[in-house]
Amino acid sequence: MDSNIQNRTLIAVGANENETYEFQVDNSYQFSTKGQKLKVEMIEEADGILMFACEGVRYPAEIVSVRQNTYEVMVNGVSYTFTIETPFSLKRRQILAANAPVKETEEVRTPMPGKIVSVAVKVGQEVNQGDPLLVLEAMKMQNTLTAPTKGVVTLVNAKEGTNVGKDELLIEIKM
């Protein structure tokens, strides 16, 4: 990598925005945060397990998914999602967020293929955040899908006893 593109600041913004970490890129293998230099290395061990080494300590690591600048990574089996921003793009994101039109409906989709066991809501019903909406059975476990937000149910696409695929729209809630 060219040396002239280094020496920049990158900010990792966590899923809830107070988990924010700022790093200076010294070069591809050295980053600094709060005045502390951290040498990093990605090591693929003999059996193909990826280890992320930081200052010589190895952590089993996995890049689960990359969507544009959003990275889901696993360290020690715990998953973390960070969006990587530059100081400019972070500022821009904050401005856009502050001016974005308020989302009016929230969709509830199937997180995994399964079977609808029961539906607890009807169109027109008011729900609070966390209220159970329906029970989905997958892998012999019954999972309750809950309301992501407070609002009024405007659409119920789920029928008891039917099989559903991944990411199907089941319920819409108007905020």
Place this chain on the structure above:
Amino acid sequence: MIKSILIANRGEIAIRIARTAKRMGIKTYGIRTKKEPNAVYLQKVDAIVDFPETDGKTPEFLDIKNLVKLAVDNGIESMHPGYGYLSENADFAQACIDAGVTFIGPSPKIIRDMGDKIVAKEIAQRAGVPMLGGTHGGVASADAAIEQANAMGYPVIIKAASGGGGRGMRICWKEDEVARNWQLCTAEATTAFNDPTVFIEKYLQNPKHIEFQIVADKYGNVVHLGERECSIQRKHQKLMEEAPSPALSDELRERMATAAVNLAKEAGYESLGTVEFLLDAQGNFFFMEMNTRIQVEHPVTEMITGLNLVELQLLIASGEHLPVEQKDIKLNGWAIECRINAEDVQGGFTPSIGIIRNLRLPSDNNIRIDSGVRIGTEITPFFDSMIAKLIVHGKDRNDAIELSLRSLQHFHVMGVKTTIPFCKTVLHNEVFRAGDFNTSFIESVLGDKLIWKEPHEELIAALLAVSTYNHDNDFAGDSDETPEAQMDPWVLQKRIRHL
């Protein structure tokens, strides 16, 4: 001695059964299904039989007719049901016997008696085992339910006589809830278990869940192999078990064990079985139910007794006498089992489906891993989410906790999320370590802190994301950024203001 065995199960328990049966010189048969034709357990059996084409309405391992036919057609002498599926189905046991196939487990009558919670309680009553609210048989009407509940005092729980596994149960806190719950429970029991009978017992809040392992031969010899502590559970799903239990004194253990043995004798029990008790904070114990099969958590008992439970099952089914007496059985050290499930704990223990892209197992003295997966195994929604069990044996409880933590540190599963970080949370928890916990542990003690993060782990994760991003992006070109992305935030701010 039995010469051949059809394993009517899959995953780690099929492998577990095959391992012992092979060592005993028994020919093992595994069943290949369309859903996972390359499963690991098929490599661990001597011969594979294919499950026939069906309309697919009945899952393979619940299909009594075809399973029995497979055994008969292939001249296989015996059937091992494992756990789950048909392991506690009296009709299956009977169908095996009728076809001349030895069923590895107790008789259909015992399975039926224990499967009917009302009959089981009557047997427990005769054996002098304490229980919640006595035995009053089924409750046939809402009025009868209210009458019984009032006599017992609240809270009470209405249960389906044929229920189990945490299903078909409803708690009533006061009188006006009884009639409605009786109706709901009866309806649920009818659809889920095809038996509308329900009964009422006193509801014990936040008990400990303690179970005793029983082994009985066909000649009236019954021994117990001590207890297992199974209070770490979520929605009646056990997540970690240990043996012995930190909650029992020698005196209490003796009393509970005697109750369990008496119950087994009263039932005319044979084969392996587990008597489950609820234990309250004052040390009173109550009979809950008896499981007539091998349990998922059986390895912790094997660790501390040095006995092989599947071997005992096979010996008993072959008509042998129990090879051990009670005085020979010593509980040695401490064992803990962590269930490694493909679940997203951070997302509320939802199943995590995907392909196991890489797998590294710990190796150490005194650890055992029972697993049914390998690299490349697909975790599908068809089967339960347990992919492995880590069982460790320490000289005492603290030793076992430390060994579990060390082993989990070296247990890597790539491709799906697992309960490993959750198990670490429990093992690090002070309340757990003090041994003072009950079935409400996860909700009341852990709350939303379900995941153990190593020190600086979040910073490391952020750094991993940043360094990966840095490698992924060639900034010299800035080629794939949108015009908007190149806009200086100050200019952008101005434009928005002028919108």
